[in-house]
Amino acid sequence: MITDQREYLAVVDSNPESVYCYHSLHYTEENDSFFDHSHKKGQFTYVEGGTIHVKTNITNYFVPGNHFIWIPAGVNHSVYSNSESVQMRSLYIPILSDEKQYYNTVGVYPATDLLLQLLSHTKEWRGDILKSHRKPYPIVQAIKVLLPDFSKTPIHFTIPIIKDEKLKQVTEFLNNNLSENILLSQLAEKFEINERTLHRLFKKNTNISYIKFFTLLRMYKAIDYLAQKKYSISEIASKVGYSSIPTFSNTFYKVIGKRPSDYQRGAEILK
Incomplete structure (x- = not known):
């Protein structure tokens, strides 16, 4: 071995x-x-x-x-x-x-x-x-x-490598608080950054808005939870900051291309 x-x-x-x-x-x-x-x-x-x-x-x-x-x-x-x-x-x-x-x-x-x-x-x-x-x-x-x-239908589950040190701290905080609804203004206040400056940092480093970036982090984490098969859909929705299951399901579908329940039923051929 x-x-x-x-x-x-x-x-x-x-x-x-x-x-x-x-x-x-x-x-x-x-x-x-x-x-x-x-x-x-x-x-x-x-x-x-x-x-x-x-x-x-x-x-x-x-x-x-x-x-x-x-x-x-x-x-x-x-x-x-x-x-x-x-x-x-x-x-x-x-x-x-x-x-x-x-x-x-x-x-x-x-x-x-x-x-x-x-x-x-x-x-x-x-x-x-x-x-x-x-x-x-x-x-x-x-x-x-x-x-x-x-490979006819590539997916774009990517997050650019963030090089700005302050933004690294911000995104680490977001990763650790996915269940919370965090506004850009709250994030700016916490890290003592001008809100417009923080908005520009996200666009420059990730090429997407703060809202879309935070949504991607949440949906990617939701996939982790779904794969573990230990939690219900409602529990996962709550863990990634959604009080409404339909809203969570619709957002998941827009980002991932499948409903959470369909994704959780994926094939297992290696186990």
Whole structure:
């Protein structure tokens, strides 16, 4: 069993012709996550039972359960999760220089039924998958070839990396108080910032308004709670600051594209 992250990364790239398969439990921010790194192969990671965050140099990608992320070779990134039982199925895939442009772009996508069927065969696989492996190799190659077709509807669950130190403090406060209805004016008063200045900081650092930013934080946290399957929809609505279940459901649908109840019934193929 590989326990050291550097050892793991070395094994991923040790055979440049193999597809490396790895099935893992979650990383948490508290245990220093999966440190900033890159690899020579493209990375496909499917997420189940929770959520993960993938940070690149410019963007924090939020990957909910029943979605996958594609990370091109050579892209520096780190991975962490606050979910209790998230599982990830990762395939590290060699990409040739003349292959489709798709493989050069980071993206998050919902998993299709066909992708889930293919992934169900990989549940017990570990390590290098070579051309000589008669059953696994055609399946992982099919996943690679079909990825551009599986990726017709990208989702934009992203939060830009915030570099302003004061705004970092503000957003940390928001993350810790998602159940509260916090006006921009209250936030400005608490952190002793002019309200207009704070508004401009949000626009400059995130390219969205304060209201939309706070709503995204709430909906992303709601996904974490839904994935845990420990709380009712009404309890989750309250935990992220909504006293009205219909309002919470409608907001969740606008941001995520599914109703909370539909999301909670997502497929589980790795457990």
